[in-house]
Every structure is written in structure tokens, then in C-alpha cells.
Amino acid sequence: MxxxxxxxxxxxxxxxxxxxxxxxxxxxxxxxxxxxxxxxxxxxxxxxxxxxxxxxxxxxxxxxxxxxxxxxxxxxxxxxxxxxxxEVFGPILTGMDKPVHVLHQASDENDIINITAIAVVDAQRQQSLEEQSIIEPSKLPVS
Missing domain, CATH: 3.40.50.10750 (Isocitrate/Isopropylmalate dehydrogenase-like)
Structure with a gap:
């Protein structure tokens, strides 16, 4: 620190x-x-x-x-x-209830592509977490 x-x-x-x-x-x-x-x-x-x-x-x-x-x-x-x-990525904000991503006025094409990629990964992770919490343990496949 x-x-x-x-x-x-x-x-x-x-x-x-x-x-x-x-x-x-x-x-x-x-x-x-x-x-x-x-x-x-x-x-x-x-x-x-x-x-x-x-x-x-x-x-x-x-x-x-x-x-x-x-x-x-x-x-x-x-x-x-x-x-x-x-080449920098961000800002990346953490600790929010939902993913939040920020572009500033000087963002160029690469900044937009990079932050979009980060947003996609965050959305996929959020969806996966939500799906895991929806499935009840009794409905999980037995191996």
C-alpha cells in the first residue's frame, strides 16, 4: 500500500x-x-x-x-x-451491487474496446452468480 x-x-x-x-x-x-x-x-x-x-x-x-x-x-x-x-485499462470500479464502468471524455477507440471487454466479463460473471443462486440444491444433478 x-x-x-x-x-x-x-x-x-x-x-x-x-x-x-x-x-x-x-x-x-x-x-x-x-x-x-x-x-x-x-x-x-x-x-x-x-x-x-x-x-x-x-x-x-x-x-x-x-x-x-x-x-x-x-x-x-x-x-x-x-x-x-x-496502455491502461480502467477505471475499474469494484464493490458495487452491479457492475459499473466509466469512460471519460478523452477515451479513444482502444479505451472503449477495453472497457467493453471488461464489462462483458463482469456481466458473464454476474449472470453465472445469479444462476448459481437460483438453482436449488435438490434440483442439482446427482453424480
Whole structure:
């Protein structure tokens, strides 16, 4: 979980917030490898993590970056897209009762195709979950 601080190197209410969020995730999903709070360099640069934070389970090999808020995440993904030339997917909203997908005014053809593909997969998953909850156990085939 990203911050401007590494494992308590700074004292600030925003650092406390990220630390608490990391604790909640660790408690609710103990199987996940999650660390934080940490700076981007610690999360993605092996030399930084290894030299300064050898105790961390993440040694510069993070494959998911969790930003502390919507504003930070949005700025970062747009910088990566516009300056880094990366192809980005999203935004992808989770935690809603039904799938929700957003396109912004600067979306190009690839953005529309990508978000449509994500919407299709979400709809298929939702339909599958609804079908599973409709079938009564007594009507399931016996093997």
C-alpha cells in the first residue's frame, strides 16, 4: 500500500491511515501478500527494498499498487499512460451491487474496446452468480 513514507519513516495522519488500511487487509485476507505503507521505489525497485527493507515480503516485485486515495491513483495512472506510453485499462470500479464502468471524455477507440471487454466479463460473471443462486440444491444433478 503506497504512501510517501516507508514503514513508519514519517509521522503523519495520512501515514497512519495507510497503516490502518494495511492492517485491516491483513486481518481480513491473511493469505494476501500485502505490505505498507511504502513508497513506490520500495514497491517496485528490488535494490531499494533489499538494501533498506530486507524484512519486507515485497522486495521490489509488487504486482499490484494500492494508492492511498482516488486522486493519487488517478494522477499516477494518467502520468503512466501519457508520459510512459503504457496502455491502461480502467477505471475499474469494484464493490458495487452491479457492475459499473466509466469512460471519460478523452477515451479513444482502444479505451472503449477495453472497457467493453471488461464489462462483458463482469456481466458473464454476474449472470453465472445469479444462476448459481437460483438453482436449488435438490434440483442439482446427482453424480
Amino acid at each position: 503506497l504512501s510517501f513514507s516507508n514503514f513508519g519513516s514519517a509521522k503523519h495522519p495520512l501515514v497512519d491511515l495507510v497503516q490502518k488500511a494495511a492492517e485491516i487487509v491483513k486481518r481480513k485476507a491473511p493469505g494476501l501478500v500485502i505490505e505498507g505503507e511504502m513508497q513506490v521505489e520500495t514497491a517496485v525497485v528490488p535494490e531499494v527494498a533489499g538494501e533498506h527493507f530486507p524484512f519486507s515480503k515485497i522486495q521490489g516485485d509488487a504486482n499490484v499498487l494500492i494508492f492511498p486515495d482516488l486522486q493519487s491513483g488517478n494522477i499516477a495512472y494518467k502520468l503512466i499512460q501519457r508520459l510512459g506510453g503504457a
